[in-house]
Amino acid sequence: MPLLDAVLSLSEAPARDEALQRILRELARVTAADALSVLTAADDGAVTVAAQIGLSPAARGLCFRPAEHPRLRRATLAAGPIRFLDPSEPDPYSGWLLGNAGAIHPIHACMAVPLRVQDRLAGLLTLDACDPHGLRDLRDEDARVFAGLCAAALRLDAGPSPAPETRRLLAPAPGAPAVPGRSAGMQRIEREIAVLAPLSVPVLVTGETGVGKELVARALHERSPRASRPLVVVNCAAIPAQLVESELFGHKKGAFTGATAARAGRFEAARGGTVFLDEVGELPLAAQAQLLRVLQEGEIQPVGDDRAHRVEARVVAATNRDLRREVEEGRFRADLFHRLWVYPICVPPLRERREDIPALCERFAAGLAAELGARRVDFTDAALHALAQRAWPGNVRELKHAVERAVLRRMVAGEGAAGRSLVLRLEDLDPGADARSSAPQAEAIGPPQPLPDPSPPRRVETLAETLERARREAFARAFQAASGNAAVAGRLLGLSRSFAYKEAVRLGLLPGPAPRRR
Template sequence: MTANQQLATFIPLVADLARDLPEQERYQRLLQALRQLLPCEAAALLRLEDDYLVPLSVIGLSADTLGRRFKVSEHPRLQALLASPGPLRFPADSPLPDPYDGLVENLQGRLEVHDCIGCPLYLQDRLWGLLTLDALEAGRFGRIDLDTLGAFAGLAAATVMAGERIQLLTRRVEDERQRAALYREAASQQRPRELIGQSAVHRALLEEIALVGASELSVLISGETGVGKELVAEAIHAASPRARQPLISLNCAALPESLVESELFGHVRGAFSGALSERRGKFELADGGTLFLDEVGELPQAVQAKLLRVLQSGQLQRLGSDREHRVDVRVLAATNRDLAAEVRAGRFRADLYHRLSVYPLRVPPLRERGRDVLLLAGYFLEQNRARMGLRSLRLSPAAQKALLAYDWPGNVRELEHLIGRAALKALARQAERPRILSIDAEVLDLPGTPPAGGERSLPPATGEARGLSLREAVERYQRQLISEALERHQGKWSAAARELGLDRANLSRLARRLGLK
């Protein structure tokens, strides 16, 4: 590439520095320019978070890559790139496994990456992350001037910094919440569990969490089984001024009725048979922090009355004691029941329901989150890859389509278990342990999964398709695909759209144009 061509690549990115662009668009433009400057099959921008590298934007890699969290100690190439003072090119015959093996799109039978270069990104002398480029052809990067990549890395760092500064200017974050985040980071040695997704409904959920997290309001988190209500509660606590204090959880459905009151409020010695010593309850353990009541709809009505009193007055009595204890606790509750209906049926106290649901928060089911299923699948794939000691664990294109087409009645929990089970089944089918393990659609064993043999292929242009123009033949085939998808999903347009990889509204418009609606 000539100097003028390089300049033409850099100029739009320099102009972007002053523009208020969405984060994803800013990073995609950056990677598109990188691929134009240094042609390759795949490029990625990754941010370093503790001991993990988190993909923020990718081009030419499987969609599930964005959901993966690469533990640095498990990926020697990423370790080498982070330790490098500047751009680094790996030899084509390097024995180090590439984290993107099996993840590059349009593999055409070649699963392993054969050429790789990368560069660490620094923001004001702080190691921020990596830029990586990969090619399937050995020696592709042999003639590349690493100084060019180094110059681009400087511009990439400026792009990242500009994006972060614009976010700080436009995001209203109170000082107390910022301090809480710093305290949480210093106090916690465990990596916090992450809410993964990029869909519109998921972004709306994160905005609500940030909004209510900074308040002291009680939150009633509702949603189907397996959507991640406990993770939402953790995120609300982490976003609150109480983040330094404990988050105490109690599953109300997991305890016998006789022990619920003791678990919540504690007991004194001799309060009941087996009470051999004094014991603090969950409210006292959570004093100053947050108490999360999971499956709150399962509480016995007698306990509901006592819980209401504590929420109203902040005072409680241990079981068997006349002494009152004052507590300062924020309560988050979760349920997969319709508590309003339970109130109407007389099974849940109306006054407690209104006290708990000051801010009702619904967690969307997985079937409403579109391509988030692939990001979550990538997260679970990376977990299972490390657990099974594999070089790479990937989904075939047909398997990705099957995941998108399924309705997920068990939501994220079902997806997690399915990925673990499918990985074991796929490994059991191998005669010898593979370097790269692919999960095919038939191993997932989902309803509507195509039979072994892969994805549907276009029918040959014979018979009734002869004599049609290209547009007419394409429209006929589109009608066939949409009709078959609707038939498989009993007329459910949303499910058919997911299977076909289309937005629900776009499918509806296409169907009207084709005369199907």
């Protein structure tokens, strides 16, 4: 029963966001909603997306001011479930639904339920359906029950105490290294984090793809006085160039075609926390000018607004590019480079710190095994030796995926479940992994295509096409890692088994069910 499963999800989840995500999955099973979300309310009235299903991955962390969105304003003032029946009324998620990304006025049914904790507004539960009648079968009483579970989850915060065998993975002891590794390079980074974390100066993290730059950024935030504030992660390379300024700095209603409501940007969502700009070298020059203004003046100017807004957030940026060369070739502003280059942290590639590989392998394997229900994971000496000898062009990310694939193969084969231990052997590992590229694609996707020549004018990919392509690639990678098992792939993607299977069929990654005989 979905309701019982939702209650169990609340009791078993390790922390707030995971509990919310599990509750939304169970609610998705009993509704025809195309998107569900939980937004948390701040003291200043702003609401931020904390968990979601069916929206673009970039929607997580979106911050809205209810006063600027009619539906959100009515939802925050409502005493119970409220349904929005006028499809022409602007919706804050217009253009964010995966099934209708890019649509200006998608026709869909909307519903919201306020989440209250001790008579205080703690957030909102929202449901959106592309079918105007998609939420007709969801009773208000059932919506109230799921909203109550979400409200209870909002009180978890720290979550229950983890099991002894996973406590070290989920909550490192005080004084534990901020980044894993015993090599000289990682010890140097540990010292740099200790010095830089308490400060407000911008930090630039450099290194090859997959070395763990985001982990360094998280450590800088978590060890800073801003740790209780949001850490807003932005992948600059994943945002279409025409949307970058709106995404980072927000926009006013009517600022451009499709801007049916005002929206706050990622810097306002940080609210005194940290903004991590991954792949900062991908920012277009216009957005670089705005970022420079943030660093120099502490101000942003939303798209279509002639007024500046004060923001207070620390900037941590990361890149795998040589920004000095980018400056020389005119693709990166020299003044912004010098603002970011206060104290760069260079993360060494994995091939230069092979002594860290055994500890990293055990960390990755234990984390996934705990999630899937195995008691613990060990490695034979031969397996660890083989892993330590590989080139790992994809660095820590490639190592992590290789270890996870090995664990999943054994789990799919029925080993390591029900609290039993698991030993990974040499034959469980991918043969010849060091000969492949750092980001292997699933066979269903086909070989990577060469970049087009930028000189002639070409058709620009729409947002809907970009999101659909990214969605297909994510599903392909998950099903490849899970050896085609929909339950395991769904768990990796944070989705239910049935939804993962249906999407894989729709995307052409799996064959559909055989037709029934008459």
